[in-house]
Amino acid sequence: MTSHALYQVDAFTNRVFSGNPAAVVPLIAWLDDALMQSIAVENNLSETAFFVPGAADADHDFHIRWFTPGGEVRLCGHATLASAWVLFNRLDWNKDTVRFHSASGPLGVTRKNDDWLELDFPNLAFETVETPDLLKQSLGSIPDTAFFVPNDTNYMLVLECEAEVKNANPDMRVLKALGNQGLIITAPGQSCDFVSRYFAPGMGIDEDPVTGSIHSVLTPYWSERLGKPALIAHQVSARGGILKCELRGDRVGIAGQAAFYMEGFIQLP
Template identity: 70%
Template structure:
């Protein structure tokens, strides 16, 4: 059996930037162990799989995401990449795409200038003392951190963008936390805020651009900066740009996408 596969760089307008995601449309689910094996073989931070739902369903597709280590409950860049494939390769001609996911309903719509807007849930982090392992792993970590129970991430806020760029956490110690990962953020010099994301719990030392963490970052920075529309940059080596807006208990996360390749996967 052969299955189509696409690779799209998300949150960037040019290939070799943003975050690459593999996208595999399916007619029906493959076994979980097969989807994890495909994600390992693709060796990208996420591979997205989706199947169509019945016409009378509240969503159009059921979407799932696998890292090379685990299935994750929410992923922004691979959702954006999946929407790009549907709009541009699979002939989807409606205004938006509705996905059912482990994190509830998600939607993606396309703007006239080619940006894709993710409609994602808002996550509220809980302030708490910074765990000792984070203090040991990240030089200059503050004494107060935030925990995000919805996706088991921690978040620390550093003084400025330079501190985020310079961060070199001990990945082995972060993995000992037993959670998904650590978000590091600060005010931006040419945007509202910047971030980086280290996710050893998901088998990823550093994720290039992470849409899902903006479900946490946008509410935090909207409150701190007193504004609902925010421009964000994830300042990994590849880097990415996100236009965000807080909308009640939802967050709009917009990005561009660059098509890289398509092909077929052959399974016995």
């Protein structure tokens, strides 16, 4: 039997039982992909993050990967933020920034003076498309035009108001037919710049509580529409979360807080 530490952190919140819970498993070397997938299924959270140290001469400190119960993903915000929290607060990382290498390229997380952690993520391009029939079948009356994010396999629908986002009740059985593609819905916010929700039933996540990575798309969209680079976002799921976002050319700053929930060990054969 081998033992590995496991941490669970609620991301994009300052209190437990809100935000988005992520499992974090630090490793010395990669486990078999099928084993990491089994751990993610066992954890049954939207994401389990695994990271290993980078080489001594590498331009990153750690290599990070993320698994949902349905498979590996290319980019994840809340589990990256949770991983950085573990490094800063449990694993004695003594620098103000930790650099990760990922399937989506370099990612950074910087510890701010106010206990917020800021992700340095890519600015993801999106293109205008005709709204797929599956989305119309799942949600009913929605815009005829949507946006598609090719580098993150998501669709995005912009609705009229916050209430429409909060009241949306997609048919998950229909939405699941998108496979590994997810759906972002968003609208102007009443007490913030914009709100959103995110659904990915094809990846084993009916609704993700707070999704850092989708703000790599939401931030450039709303920054252009509202005419300002710095934005406050609220993901209005049942658990909810607040994010501070800033457009910086080809990068996006996405900041949030984190609340520690538990730590323990997993026993593997």
